[in-house]
Amino acid sequence: MIYTINQKTVDSLYVHVPFCARKCDYCAFYSEPPTRDEMDRYVRALIIELEMVASDMQPKTVFFGGGTPSILSFSQWTQILKAFERLNLLGAEEWTVECNPATVSEEKARLLADYGVNRISMGVQSLDESILAKLGRIHNRSMVFKSYDLLRRIGFSNINLDLMFAIPGQSLEQWNRSLDEILVLQPEHIACYELIYEEDTVIFEQLQQGVIEETDEDLAAIMYEDMIRKLDHSGYRQYEIANFAGVRRNQHQGIPEMACGHNINYWRGGSYYGVGPSASGNIGGVRTRNSANTERYCLSLEKGERPLEWTEELSLRARAGETAAFGLRMSVGWSLDLFYQLTGFRLETEWKTEVEELIGLGWAELEGGVFRLTMLGIRFADAAAERFIMLDAE
Ligand code: SF4
CATH class of the missing domain: 3.30.750.200 (Transcription Regulator spoIIAA)
Incomplete structure (x- = not known):
């Protein structure tokens, strides 16, 4: 994964x-x-x-x-x-x-x-x-x-x-x-x-x-x-x-x-480096953010230091929740098997209540092993995604 x-x-x-x-x-x-x-x-x-x-x-x-x-x-x-x-x-x-x-x-x-x-x-x-x-x-x-x-x-x-x-x-x-x-x-x-x-x-x-x-x-x-x-x-x-x-x-x-x-x-929750002032990165679940001040950014690097303002390491479950939320922005949604391969969590069981709630609202559908937002759900994508992100705080 x-x-x-x-x-x-x-x-x-x-x-x-x-x-x-x-x-x-x-x-x-x-x-x-x-x-x-x-x-x-x-x-x-x-x-x-x-x-x-x-x-x-x-x-x-x-x-x-x-x-x-x-x-x-x-x-x-x-x-x-x-x-x-x-x-x-x-x-x-x-x-x-x-x-x-x-x-x-x-x-x-x-x-x-x-x-x-x-x-x-x-x-x-x-x-x-x-x-x-x-x-x-x-x-x-x-x-x-x-x-x-x-x-x-x-x-x-x-x-x-x-x-x-x-x-x-x-x-x-x-x-x-x-x-x-x-x-x-x-x-x-x-x-x-x-x-x-x-x-x-x-x-x-x-x-x-x-x-x-x-x-x-x-x-x-x-x-x-x-x-x-x-x-x-x-x-x-x-x-x-x-x-x-x-x-x-x-x-x-x-x-x-x-x-x-x-x-x-x-x-899809993949890793990436972010460089330059204010850039965010995500390396294997360790999230970073550079200084959002060009002067401070340059000073750090001139001293030979990476200009990181903060780093945060999320738990595996929190990362999976965040990945679920981001991936739902895409029209193809999540193949449940792909989500499991990438995160090690079953979306349909780990977030059963949320999945059922979104389906009940008409915001999402679960068909053929794929969970995705409906046209109506896409209008409320941020609110739908929050269900998964809020779980990160637990
Ligand atoms: S100020 Fe205008 S051009 Fe510059 S980043 Fe913002 S939107 Fe883009």
């Missing part, structure tokens, strides 16, 4: 780039506008951290997220990629870099492709200028099309586009228009997120002060249903609450071919 994992088998790597040109009004991720010196110092520290973990890893998936990885300059990217080469970290089957449409350049995109980056995830959010302005995004719609064309021209054949709905003031028509325009581009993957009002964001403050109103729940539900219908009709399969991927014509069920393997590893 994966829980007796040997560190040599860690094959997923997350790298956090904590910089953005400007903070978006809804964003609670750790990121800040940088100076050139701060970015140079971060790159040096990141390379030291990579040196510390590289020998335990042979990454099959790599994900550069943030923040805005594409904000790094050509020479900063060159240093990171050369370090990957020196540390034998190249060759991932899936290597994703998140990009902002405003900071994609031909020179950098070619460099990434040359070193093996084969998946780009671009934060589009909307193609409506007024909505983009409301979100505080730095890009406009023409930058989306320009960057997308450029990435295709360079040869990226696996592109994800992120969209957001239930944005204050966003009409159903505006949402549908953005969706339709995205579908014309035919990306391999689309991720659609409902706007969440996170504390310590501009948009949360605006809500508190009555400057904006939360989107009506019924409208948000219609937007969600329209999205599922349109994407399904256009050949995308929903394989997780917010994630849709293209399917081959002869692939009738299961996880779609273009699904994000890196995220599937998270949802």
